[in-house]
Amino acid sequence: EFEMVIFGVNANKILNKIDSFDNWIKEKEPAIFCIQETKVAAIGQIQTKITNKYQFYEKIRVLNPAQGGGLCISVNKDLPSALIRDGGEEVECLTVQVEVGPHELVVVCGYGPQENSGISRKEEFWQYLEREVEEASREEKMLVIQMDSNAWLGNNIIPGDPNLIPNSNGKLFYRFLERNKNISLINSKSICEGVITRQRTTELL
Numbered sequence: 001e002f003e004m005v006i007f008g009v010n011a012n013k014i015l016n017k018i019d020s021f022d023n024w025i026k027e028k029e030p031a032i033f034c035i036q037e038t039k040v041a042a043i044g045q046i047q048t049k050i051t052n053k054y055q056f057y058e059k060i061r062v063l064n065p066a067q068g069g070g071l072c073i074s075v076n077k078d079l080p081s082a083l084i085r086d087g088g089e090e091v092e093c094l095t096v097q098v099e100v101g102p103h104e105l106v107v108v109c110g111y112g113p114q115e116n117s118g119i120s121r122k123e124e125f126w127q128y129l130e131r132e133v134e135e136a137s138r139e140e141k142m143l144v145i146q147m148d149s150n151a152w153l154g155n156n157i158i159p160g161d162p163n164l165i166p167n168s169n170g171k172l173f174y175r176f177l178e179r180n181k182n183i184s185l186i187n188s189k190s191i192c193e194g195v196i197t198r199q200r201t202t203e204l205l
Helices: 014-028 119-138 168-179
Strands: 006-010 032-036 054-059 071-076 081-086 093-100 103-111 142-148
Touching (some): 006 103, 006 142, 032 103, 032 142, 071 093, 071 103, 093 119, 103 119, 119 142, 119 168
Parallel strands (some): 006 032, 103 142
Antiparallel strands (some): 081 093, 093 103
16 A cells, blocks of 8 residues: 555646746655646746746647646656646647556546537547546556546535536536446545635626
8 A cells, every 4th residue: 555645636736836837846755747738938948937846748739828728747756747638739638657666657637628619529528538447447557647637517516516507517527427337426425524725706787
């Protein structure tokens, strides 16, 4: 048995909060961390401002990268790692393989399409994840998917979810879970707890 800390966050423009983020990294020393919505203009901007203990793998949007999107997987340099693939221009996903002692761990970082995106784009996102699950299972590797799926699953799946009814992304997510019974959704478990720290309220005028 072994323990390691893996965490992920939607940063919504990481460079605006890079100092506090770096302090948190130095304090917690995670083995791996994932970031969605880095919103950087070029690859390499994050790692110059973070403690030099990590190997960085990044993906930015081809068009207007500083305006949205962007992914990062960072792995402690003591753990051998390699970029396996990314989702190309259409799918915001990044896949890295990490050696953890005798084990091989596949880490996927993803940012799901917005709710108003076309159904084909949404399906391509979930198909990418499906292929990662299939390949990890076939090769008997551990798999962690850390993502902002832009999905509402509803409180039937996630107890206490303020979004009572799934959105279209949530329905695709549910079907993904139904097809992959060996996947454990961590934030649906009793070990996961917390409070809403930021909430958007829309008023109709």
